[in-house]
């Protein structure tokens with residue numbers, strides 16, 4: 001077309017050109033991505049430019065894989081057994097076989113974390129359907145793959161922690177019964193929930209089940225404190241069995257003994273019940289227990305974080321520091 005400039009050719013890059021010199025300190029990956037294991041590569045890499053996954057892995061182009069996110073605190077992995085159990089359950093639902101025995105996967109995870117050297121970090125572990133082509137058919141993949149990624153910590157912002165979150169209900173439906181326990185790599189509905197919340201000018205969203213009861217957040221469980229002081233959470237029919245929520249329910253028994261809570265319950269929660277709650281909170285690995293101070297425009301607990309969420313957060317932090325039965329030390333070299 002007249003007047004239109006022809007674009008110059010894109011550069012053809014050699015491996016040498018891609019990897020010459022060091023990763024630029026301005027690169028967003030710099031200082032945040034500590035180490036990665038890949039069964040495709042057959043080892044651990046610490047240069048973020050090498051932390052790649054083949055596009056032909058069905059986990060990439062179809063979301064056909066399962067994963068877990070764990071926290072590393074003071075050089076120890078918190079609740080590793082619970083996360084590995086859930087990874088096994090997800091893999092079973094997805095009919096993906098582990099690429100190697102589970103004890104080997106645990107060793108690889110710990111060795112990758114050791115190579116990353118960080119004492120405070122997030123560990124993500126992925127089991128993919130495998131490489132083999134670009135169709136949706138799992139038969140294309142001979143072998144599942146394992147990826148372990150160690151990155152910088154990702155807690156809530158200090159202001160969310162202090163002042164709490166403003167949250168809405170999303171019309172994106174919660175996961176169907178039977179699929180809620182599959183922690184798979186297709187988080188498109190979850191991503192759209194977050195987008196909807198941010199477009200509405202709030203911090204996050206909660207999905208409802210088919211009967212319009214509260215289910216869960218995009219990557220977090222929900223709990224309320226009723227006006228009579230009960231800590232109540234939705235059933236796991238449409239919500240992932242959170243490792244943090246399960247631990248929170250254990251730790252909350254102490255608050256029942258103390259009299260701060262009157263009891264613990266798992267049952268359906270309507271939006272009307274939640275609007276009248278004295279506290280609402282999100283619970284998840286990276287957030288721990290985080291107050292929700294507004295839900296669909298209704299102020300919760302007078303619009304201020306309440307005492308139960310604060311005590312549960314403190315109890316979780318103490319558990320992460322001191323409960324050796326839930327802490328797996330990382331075999332650092334030094």
Ligand SMILES: Cc1ncc(COP(=O)(O)O)c(C=O)c1O
Pocket residue numbers: 069216217218219220221239240241242243244245283284285286
């Ligand atoms: C959909 C969903 N629900 C709940 C959770 C909270 O689970 P956990 O406490 O194990 O992080 C997560 C996070 O993994 C999640 O992705």
